[in-house]
Amino acid sequence: MQKIHNNRAWWLVLPVFLLVAFSALIPLMTVVNYSVQDIFGPGQAFFVGTEWFKEVLGDERLQDSLIRQFMFSGAVLLIQIPLGIGVALMMPKSGIKGSLCLILIAIPLLIPWNVVGTIWQVFARGDIGLFGWGLNELGFDYNYTGNTVDAWLTVLLMDVWHWTPLVALLCYSGLRAIPEAFYQAAEIDRASKWAVFRYIQLPRLKSVLIIAVLLRFMDSFMIYTEPFVLTGGGPGSSTTFLSQTLTTMAIGQFDLGRASAFSLIYFLIVLLISWLFFTAITQDDKEK
Amino acid sequence: MIDWMNWTPTVVIFFAVIASILAVMTVYEIVSPCRERKGFLPIETTRGDRLFISLLSTAYIHLTFLAVSDVSLWVALAVSVAWAAVLLRWG
Amino acid sequence: MKQSRFKNVGITLFIAFVLTPVYWLLNMSFKTNQEILGGLTLFPRTFTLDNYAVIFSDPSWYNGYLNSMTYVAMNVVITLLVALPAAYAFSRYKFLGDKHLFFWLLSNRMAPPAVFLLPFFQLYSSIGLFDTHIAVALAHCLFTVPLAVWILEGFMKGVPREYDEMAFIDGYSFPRFFIKVFLPMIRSGIGVTAFFTFMFSWVELLLARTLTSVDAQPIGAIMTRTIGASGIDWGVLSAAGALTIIPGILVIWFVRNHVAKGFALGRV
Numbered sequence: 113m114q115k116i117h118n119n120r121a122w123w124l125v126l127p128v129f130l131l132v133a134f135s136a137l138i139p140l141m142t143v144v145n146y147s148v149q150d151i152f153g154p155g156q157a158f159f160v161g162t163e164w165f166k167e168v169l170g171d172e173r174l175q176d177s178l179i180r181q182f183m184f185s186g187a188v189l190l191i192q193i194p195l196g197i198g199v200a201l202m203m204p205k206s207g208i209k210g211s212l213c214l215i216l217i218a219i220p221l222l223i224p225w226n227v228v229g230t231i232w233q234v235f236a237r238g239d240i241g242l243f244g245w246g247l248n249e250l251g252f253d254y255n256y257t258g259n260t261v262d263a264w265l266t267v268l269l270m271d272v273w274h275w276t277p278l279v280a281l282l283c284y285s286g287l288r289a290i291p292e293a294f295y296q297a298a299e300i301d302r303a304s305k306w307a308v309f310r311y312i313q314l315p316r317l318k319s320v321l322i323i324a325v326l327l328r329f330m331d332s333f334m335i336y337t338e339p340f341v342l343t344g345g346g347p348g349s350s351t352t353f354l355s356q357t358l359t360t361m362a363i364g365q366f367d368l369g370r371a372s373a374f375s376l377i378y379f380l381i382v383l384l385i386s387w388l389f390f391t392a393i394t395q396d397d398k399e400k
Numbered sequence: 401m402i403d404w405m406n407w408t409p410t411v412v413i414f415f416a417v418i419a420s421i422l423a424v425m426t427v428y429e430i431v432s433p434c435r436e437r438k439g440f441l442p443i444e445t446t447r448g449d450r451l452f453i454s455l456l457s458t459a460y461i462h463l464t465f466l467a468v469s470d471v472s473l474w475v476a477l478a479v480s481v482a483w484a485a486v487l488l489r490w491g
Numbered sequence: 492m493k494q495s496r497f498k499n500v501g502i503t504l505f506i507a508f509v510l511t512p513v514y515w516l517l518n519m520s521f522k523t524n525q526e527i528l529g530g531l532t533l534f535p536r537t538f539t540l541d542n543y544a545v546i547f548s549d550p551s552w553y554n555g556y557l558n559s560m561t562y563v564a565m566n567v568v569i570t571l572l573v574a575l576p577a578a579y580a581f582s583r584y585k586f587l588g589d590k591h592l593f594f595w596l597l598s599n600r601m602a603p604p605a606v607f608l609l610p611f612f613q614l615y616s617s618i619g620l621f622d623t624h625i626a627v628a629l630a631h632c633l634f635t636v637p638l639a640v641w642i643l644e645g646f647m648k649g650v651p652r653e654y655d656e657m658a659f660i661d662g663y664s665f666p667r668f669f670i671k672v673f674l675p676m677i678r679s680g681i682g683v684t685a686f687f688t689f690m691f692s693w694v695e696l697l698l699a700r701t702l703t704s705v706d707a708q709p710i711g712a713i714m715t716r717t718i719g720a721s722g723i724d725w726g727v728l729s730a731a732g733a734l735t736i737i738p739g740i741l742v743i744w745f746v747r748n749h750v751a752k753g754f755a756l757g758r759v
Binding site: 125 | 498499501505506508510511512515519527533569573574576577581583585586587592594596598600601603604605606607609610611613614629632637638640641645683693696697715725729738744747748750751752754
Binding site: 429 | 590
């Protein structure tokens, strides 16, 4: 659809702009202020310039949690996106069965995040949780509070359980938006299942997949509540992701300057990756 | 009322500069609207896109200088401004 | 058909995977603490409703649910009110800085919450909104509004502009056209948007906990109370957790047909 150029449309956007600017810009400015000062308490702050940034860039603990974060977000996307598409393709197309599937699958999305952590904390325990107990009975030496690999896998499994439904839900809706005529045409051409998926379904899923990937990337990159409740970041610091490192720093040690400096770097990283992704996709679309 | 924001003169200047860049570019855009074009960047960009790219790369240039050298950040700023000018003109 | 049997098995397996942890939570909520800690039982031996009774008889417990529902409802209303006109503008017009404005909206989801909590707390304290429902609702708008604009824009793009023009020729004013003609046409979109807004606001805890202390405390924060001197009260904790799922199920029940009708999103 050809859009009309009209700057008066700003009046329609203004409420959104003001509302979001209020909650976004003021805290952002404050964090920038924190990041150039050493703050001991109200009214006791010293200007330190870019000291925090310099220190933070060479801080190994932060670098480690950044690497862990990238590994985690990468794994999350690699598992959840294909699995979500698969689930959406398998869901019944309509009727009572379709609705029922939809509701059941959406359940993990609707559970508050700390409850998600609690559910898995219990579920994965070797003594009172079905999952941990089952694995131990099967002869695996599974213990998520003691073993690094187990802890990692548990956090990952929890996230897959929690968020794959979002990808599935979005894809399911995207699939339902494809007109029946497309499939009929494919049938006349005797297109294979794969061809139908590759040339009809996948291109049509693009818009929902973009938002699924962006949401999953941004949210997994700042995951906090669930692993905090599940493992508390342990064993050691193996599941301490960025947000948790930052929270410990900002609130636990009241090291506001350092934590703010790193938050800003972290924000720049997410901004750059999201922008690259967003531009690449929209550009690709324009060329067609 | 705004004591808790811990304002420092440097940050005030920083945000004032950003805000005035945005304001100037907005006025410029109203006076002479620009079209998308292809420069040396791999994508077609408008003036606003190039501004965004310059601002983002400015941030990264400064961080790189901080991370790998002890050179004064004024050098980083000079590099960034030069890069932004190139980007806005030919990007 | 072999194909459809494969699909049925696959979807059944996935649903089993989704439901097993939830079942475990329900299972625990009907057990006594002795039974929970005494060993593994696949279903409650001594079925009890005591855990739920604790929650429904104590105002400080059930007020948590009411608080959460209040700010979530406020958030959904505010989000829809501001996002509807904005999405209309994005779907119909080009205007100065539209692309950048949209990306900026989206970028607000990217800020790590941990460090931004303190400024948020101070901001809402300084304007006297600390520990009110509206504070949480406004703060949640930060991430619900961009998503709402995105989803709504997709639906609005599906409505040809001829409808707008016809209505204006017929003498409709813009507000009247918008409410009487346009909104009914994108009913599904509003339903789906309300669902996603509800979802992200209902499950968020960090901001909600930071901005409240007593009067507007969300249920998630109250749940941490079950960790007492004698360890965690698993039974009550499970019951409280199980109850947090119910509002969500109700909401998805109402919008299931809208989601199943399908949607493609805007912006691309």
